[in-house]
Amino acid sequence: MSTTISVTGMTCEHCEQRVAEALAEVSGVASATADREAEAATVEGDVDSADLVAAVEDAGYEASV
Numbered sequence: 001m002s003t004t005i006s007v008t009g010m011t012c013e014h015c016e017q018r019v020a021e022a023l024a025e026v027s028g029v030a031s032a033t034a035d036r037e038a039e040a041a042t043v044e045g046d047v048d049s050a051d052l053v054a055a056v057e058d059a060g061y062e063a064s065v
Helices: 013-024 049-058
Strands: 002-008 029-035 040-045 062-064
Touching: 002 049, 013 029, 013 040, 013 049, 040 049, 049 062
Parallel strands: none
Antiparallel strands: 002 040, 002 062, 029 040
């Protein structure tokens, strides 16, 4: 299952990588990508979107479903 969440605050490639890594650590995530220009992150896997938002916020960015 694919889930896309809105992410704001990413300004560079390092930010995208940090968000993707934070999402990848969430249980149930098979893969994760982040796109600063689209202000979004996409996750493949069976996971609760609230857990994804929490992971991104813990990494220092704003997120919403």
